[in-house]
Amino acid sequence: MPVEVRLPTLLRQYTDGTASVTADGATIGEVFAAIVGQYPGLGGQLIDDSGSLHKFVNVYVNDEDIRYLDSLGTPVAEGDVVSILPAVAGG
Amino acid sequence: MTFPGTPTLRITRAQHRTIIGHCFDGLPDEACGLLGGPAIGAMEEPTGVITEVFPTRNADASSRTYTVDGKDMLRAMRTMDERGEVLVGCWHSHTHTEAYPSPTDVRTATANPNWIYVIVSLKPEHGAPVLRAYRIRDGAVAEVPVELMG
Ligand SMILES: [Zn+2]
Numbered sequence: 001m002p003v004e005v006r007l008p009t010l011l012r013q014y015t016d017g018t019a020s021v022t023a024d025g026a027t028i029g030e031v032f033a034a035i036v037g038q039y040p041g042l043g044g045q046l047i048d049d050s051g052s053l054h055k056f057v058n059v060y061v062n063d064e065d066i067r068y069l070d071s072l073g074t075p076v077a078e079g080d081v082v083s084i085l086p087a088v089a090g091g
Numbered sequence: 092m093t094f095p096g097t098p099t100l101r102i103t104r105a106q107h108r109t110i111i112g113h114c115f116d117g118l119p120d121e122a123c124g125l126l127g128g129p130a131i132g133a134m135e136e137p138t139g140v141i142t143e144v145f146p147t148r149n150a151d152a153s154s155r156t157y158t159v160d161g162k163d164m165l166r167a168m169r170t171m172d173e174r175g176e177v178l179v180g181c182w183h184s185h186t187h188t189e190a191y192p193s194p195t196d197v198r199t200a201t202a203n204p205n206w207i208y209v210i211v212s213l214k215p216e217h218g219a220p221v222l223r224a225y226r227i228r229d230g231a232v233a234e235v236p237v238e239l240m241g
Binding site: 008009010012017056058060063065067083085086087088089090091 | 121123125133134135151155156157158159161162164165168177181183192193194195196199200201202203208
């Protein structure tokens, strides 16, 4: 099931400048694996060394932040839009 | 130090009031928000003009750290998309320290090297809020001049 993934400015350097990519997958984790297959440079940007969602990104399925859903296990369906934004934090 | 091509942050007095007001409203916690405006090129280099100031929730609800609420971030990004502009920076308060990036601020400044980071000090000894702006790149901090307009 193809879903659209919208990328933040900083990650477009890994996708030849493309702001939006399409990938197949039943969950966010599967979709990310598919886009990392297409654009290997995205690998370490989305998933951290322990296999979890990288803490410097926010990921949404439509309007919902996946940290409050099932994180990388969050299901996606055809027509969903996945948005990736930088996490903005500090002290 | 300054980085080459550093813009001047130009905010209106009304925007300044919005930022400072939200910082006071957030006490005793740190408050945070986002800045939107025009930008140039693929790396979204801000011109320094700010067209939107977005007060956001601090998801950490902490006096020591802040995280811009994810939903507020998405909403702000979409608002700027509709304007044909982008998010160009963020702001947060320091309740008891200077208006200078903390080690945590430097470590977590990963959104875009062109972003402008505004910090408001509410340190009581200052008597009045102090607002300053910076760029943070690869662990280095450079001040961004601030001009109050109108
Ligand atoms: Zn700070």
